[in-house]
Amino acid sequence: DAGVIQSPRHEVTEMGQEVTLRCKPISGHDYLFWYRQTMMRGLELLIYFNNNVPIDDSGMPEDRFSAKMPNASFSTLKIQPSEPRDSAVYFCASGRRTEAFFGQGTRLTVV
Amino acid sequence: KQEVTQIPAALSVPEGENLVLNCSFTDSAIYNLQWFRQDPGKGLTSLLLIQSSQREQTSGRLNASLDKSSGRSTLYIAASQPGDSATYLCAVRIGAGGTSYGKLTFGQGTILTVHP
Numbered sequence: 537d538a539g540v541i542q543s544p545r546h547e548v549t550e551m552g553q554e555v556t557l558r559c560k561p562i563s564g565h566d567y568l569f570w571y572r573q574t575m576m577r578g579l580e581l582l583i584y585f586n587n588n589v590p591i592d593d594s595g596m597p598e599d600r601f602s603a604k605m606p607n608a609s610f611s612t613l614k615i616q617p618s619e620p621r622d623s624a625v626y627f628c629a630s631g632r633r634t635e636a637f638f639g640q641g642t643r644l645t646v647v
Numbered sequence: 648k649q650e651v652t653q654i655p656a657a658l659s660v661p662e663g664e665n666l667v668l669n670c671s672f673t674d675s676a677i678y679n680l681q682w683f684r685q686d687p688g689k690g691l692t693s694l695l696l697i698q699s700s701q702r703e704q705t706s707g708r709l710n711a712s713l714d715k716s717s718g719r720s721t722l723y724i725a726a727s728q729p730g731d732s733a734t735y736l737c738a739v740r741i742g743a744g745g746t747s748y749g750k751l752t753f754g755q756g757t758i759l760t761v762h763p
Binding site for chain 2: 554637
């Protein structure tokens with residue numbers, strides 16, 4: 537298995553633009569997580585899905601953030617409009633109830 | 648709300664030393680605890696996972712212990728090597744009554760540097 541695949545690996549965008557981050561989880565995993573990592577706040581859980589259904593989105597910072605999981609093999613995290621303070625590394629992870637495997641992350645820079 | 652704290656924030660040691668990284672959590676109702684390693688610019692690699700009913704787990708030169716009642720875990724690295732240099736993250740998975748809720752809460756990490 538190729539592991540959790542995230543794209544793009546790096547994204548530089550201008551303030552106000554829409555950004556879409558993509559994630560392909562490991563086949564057979566029924567949980568999918570989106571995390572954000574910054575120097576100041578460390579790793580924060582944004583949202584997680586179980587069997588494609590959002591379970592807890594309390595970590596989503598604002599309405600500008602949205603996440604979808606249309607099927608078991610794909611998820612997106614969208615920021616619209618983007619702001620400089622959204623600059624961070626965004627990680628997707630998948631797993632079963634008891635363990636999680638992380639992707640390589642998407643480094644987002646909003647200028 | 649579960650909070651996870653890691654001490655020290657950074658550690659620099661000479662090659663060959665045995666070292667201990669500490670993790671504490673505020674809510675003892677955890678399902679399991681996982682230690683990760685993160686290299687610069689990379690994702691997280693799982694090192695060890697300890698179930699709430701276990702006291703320790705070992706993998707090679709790594710040993711992780713768990714004291715759920717006191718809300719503590721330690722990661723012991725024996726005979727450290729320069730290749731061990733990375734950030735080590737502790738994360739707890741909440742749960743109650745044998746049910747895991749899936750999500751992990753992370754500590755801020757310990758940045759380890761092992762110099763030759």
